[in-house]
Amino acid sequence: MFENESMMLEDGRTLSYSLYGSPIPITTIVYMHGFPSSRFEGRQWHTTCTRHNVRLISPDRPGSGLSTFQPNRRILDWPADVLALVDHLKINEFYILGVSGGSPPALACMKEIGKDRLLGVTIISGLYPLKFGTAGMLVSTRILMWVAPWLTGLTATLIDTLIGKASRNKDPKVLEKLMSKGTTDNAHLGDRKAIEAPAYWPVFVDMTRESFHQGSEGASWEARLYGSDWGFELEQLDVSENGIALTLWHGTTDMNVPVSMAKKANELIAGSLLHLKEGEGHVSFISRDADEILDDLLGFTETEEYLQEGE
Numbered sequence: 001m002f003e004n005e006s007m008m009l010e011d012g013r014t015l016s017y018s019l020y021g022s023p024i025p026i027t028t029i030v031y032m033h034g035f036p037s038s039r040f041e042g043r044q045w046h047t048t049c050t051r052h053n054v055r056l057i058s059p060d061r062p063g064s065g066l067s068t069f070q071p072n073r074r075i076l077d078w079p080a081d082v083l084a085l086v087d088h089l090k091i092n093e094f095y096i097l098g099v100s101g102g103s104p105p106a107l108a109c110m111k112e113i114g115k116d117r118l119l120g121v122t123i124i125s126g127l128y129p130l131k132f133g134t135a136g137m138l139v140s141t142r143i144l145m146w147v148a149p150w151l152t153g154l155t156a157t158l159i160d161t162l163i164g165k166a167s168r169n170k171d172p173k174v175l176e177k178l179m180s181k182g183t184t185d186n187a188h189l190g191d192r193k194a195i196e197a198p199a200y201w202p203v204f205v206d207m208t209r210e211s212f213h214q215g216s217e218g219a220s221w222e223a224r225l226y227g228s229d230w231g232f233e234l235e236q237l238d239v240s241e242n243g244i245a246l247t248l249w250h251g252t253t254d255m256n257v258p259v260s261m262a263k264k265a266n267e268l269i270a271g272s273l274l275h276l277k278e279g280e281g282h283v284s285f286i287s288r289d290a291d292e293i294l295d296d297l298l299g300f301t302e303t304e305e306y307l308q309e310g311e
Helices: 039-051 075-088 099-113 139-146 151-168 173-185 189-196 200-209 218-229 257-269 290-298
Strands: 002-008 014-021 027-032 054-059 094-101 118-124 245-251 275-276 306-308
Touching: 002 039, 002 075, 014 039, 014 075, 014 306, 027 039, 027 075, 027 099, 027 290, 039 054, 039 200, 039 290, 054 075, 075 099, 094 099, 094 290, 099 118, 099 218, 118 290, 139 151, 139 218, 151 173, 151 200, 151 218, 173 200, 189 200, 245 257, 245 290
Parallel strands: 027 054, 027 094, 094 118, 118 245, 245 275, 275 306
Antiparallel strands: 002 014, 014 054
16 A cells, blocks of 8 residues: 555646556556545555455545645546646556546546546436435534535535544544544444444544545535535436446435435436446445446446346
8 A cells, every 4th residue: 555645737736646556456446435525535445456356556646635625626627637646657558436426526537538538437426416416414414515615615514523623633633533423423323333333433433534635625626516406417428339338336215315316417427327226325335346346347247237235
């Protein structure tokens, strides 16, 4: 693992990233972390990627971790940073894996990067446009994404008060105590068990802490982007025979992003494949099914347009 790598982009910004997985890879995945999160989130995939001879590149988006904040950025600006990163690492072809809030930037890459470079995309527990409907989503998440587009500065102050300052406290236990209370308040038992598992909890803490390394402006801008027009419609994504393969994975009892959003996305993106995980939440199945998810991303052996877990 190399967790504190960085490069300078053409406009002078720093793009920080981590490298996980195999030291002698046969293929590469670029990982899009969730929200609020950072490059360290990719650490949970290290062992699985090593088994699959995969190199996982996990970059911080602007304002997160050590990546320079980018004023007035759009979701569609991110693909250029991804291409700069893979070019810097001398990688020609790659896959993309996006989790939760990593869905919009992953789909933007699908929109902007050609299939000569981008071989396939997988979205896990992905966030989709709010116009698809937010019924079933946690009230706090709904409020954040409704308010952030209009009051981005105020949102940054609120996020910093709620978690940002705790993440930068010299006593690491301050953040851990706050996050532990948050998982206790989470109503989905499967998510709680997954997050609190000894193998995952340190990753969850580290990726959250690093998210607010520079403050909360980056997280606030992310929320603004999620709640605004993305600059493209999902129907524009090409998943035809000559396009880029896309697979969606989603828990049927996800409280962070309701499954109705994933179903709507699957309907709109002709040719996309949806795997529904019966009774699972937002993160409860990810570690358990990591091998299956990577096999699917790298192979795309299934042909059914819609798969229901257990069928």
